[in-house]
Each structure stands twice: as C-alpha cells, then as structure tokens.
Amino acid sequence: MSITVSFPAEVRDWIAQNLTRGVAPQAIVRELVDRKNAVELASAMVNAVASSFLYGTPLPGETLEIGAAPVAYEPEPLRVPDGPLIRLGERKTRVISRMQRPAAVLLDDFLSANECEQLIALARPRLSRSTVVDPVTGRNVVAGHRSSDGMFFRLGETPLIARLEARIAELTGLPVENGEGLQLLHYEAGAESTPHVDYLIAGNPANRESIARSGQRVGTLLMYLNDVEGGGETMFPQTGWSVVPRRGQALYFEYGNRFGLADPSSLHTSTPLRAGEKWVATKWIRTRRFVPRDQA
C-alpha cells in the first residue's frame, strides 16, 4: 500500500543541490530528520530525487508516493540489425561482439583508415580544452576530470561528416537530425575521463532546458580513430567490460527504454592513457531532433 504526500519544490531542489554537490544520501536524510521530518518521509524524499538522477528522469513533482514499487531499468534490445555483417550504404561492417547490459555492439571496419585520418586532420587545428556542463551552475567549464582536448563539428559540416552521419543513422535506426554535432576528443599520456553517464541528469536548469528542446540522450556511438599504445580503454565499471580502441572500430551503446528511463549500467570511463595518444569521435543521439541552445 502506498500513501501520497506533498513534496514542496524548495525541499526537492535543496535535496537535488546536495546530491549534485556529492553529499551522501544518508547525510541528507539525517539533516531532514534533524529538521523534524519523519524518517520514512525524509528517506522517501531523498530516494525520489536520487532515483531521478540515477535513471535520468524528470525531478519529482509536488507530490510523492510513499511505499510505491521501486524503479528499475528494463533493458531493451538494440535496434541494430542482427547477423555477423551489417551493410551500411557502400560499406560492410563486421560485428565483433554484442553485449546485453549495457546494450552494446562492437563493430570492425566502421570507418576506413583514410576516414580516420581525415577526421583527425580536420579536428587537429580546432582543438581546445574539453568542457563539460557544471552540474551545479549549468555553465560550460573546463573539465577537471576529463583532461582531454576536443572540438565539435556542425551537423553535415563537410561531405565526409555528412557521409558518416548517414552511416550512423543507418546503423542505429535513429534519424541524422537526432544526432548532436560530432565531437572529436584527443587524449595525451595521462589523460582520462572519470566515470560518467552520457544521459542528462535533470538536477540543473541547463540540462532540463536541453532535455525540453531535444529530448534525452539515448545512444552513444564511439569511433576509434587510432590504435592506442596502452590504457585509454572505454571501460564500463558496473559490468567490468572494457573496450580496447582500435583504428576504424566503433562501439555503439544504448541506454534509453520505452518508459523514458535511462540505464545506469551505461556508466563508463576512459581509463588513463599510458603512452602515445588517443583519438575518438563521439556521436550522442537524442529521442528527437537535436536543437542546440543557440538555435532555440
């Protein structure tokens, strides 16, 4: 049995700010109990906000159900075609491996060596220190945790970019217009990205606005543009799976289901690069047409 109680927006936002700053959920519950809330109510309020962070869902509204069934992510199969070979336009790509959770496929020969070299050459003069959206303020800041350089292409910016975007749409079954501009990342020795999910957490206004404009992110395609000498693996700590970058290969993973939940097992990291460099191109895909902030 469950009961419905009111959940004031100020309390919800205060919990969201604390979770974003990394305060432990138990500490937030304790503080609420100190402020004369019943422990069941305090736990339910913190759990509701934590669950929205975990599954990439909207923040809870003005009411809260206490005693409702807990949320869990139900995985769905990838939209990618079955079989060992996938024909994408004039290109045939070979499936190396499939993974159920997170739903993923690793592909060989997704890009030709020449396409990898062209992407690097186009991106190199335009690199700048990678930024991320600050979870508290929602502003773009230099990513302390990421320590790579990056740049973005506009959708269809060159014939090569347009051709790759068409290939990605054919693979994923999601329209080109749902894709964000292709991002190129360059890591040097020692650089890494710490564990993160690619879907957007509704804890700050910038992410909420982005989700309202373009929908949630539901899939990521990583294209490896060079072989790495050591480290620099794309690692999924929840499942212990790690992909070693190899030139021309692509890793596609999806993390959105039909209930609008995102998959926490898609948490991933680029492990510290031990030597040499790593080049990777990332395509993030939304549920709807991607509208950048400056074009809203």
Ligand SMILES: O=C(O)CCC(=O)C(=O)O
């Ligand atoms: O460099 C990688 O392997 C991962 C990159 C990544 O996580 C991203 O661009 O979102």
Ligand SMILES: [Fe+2]
């Ligand atoms: Fe990522």
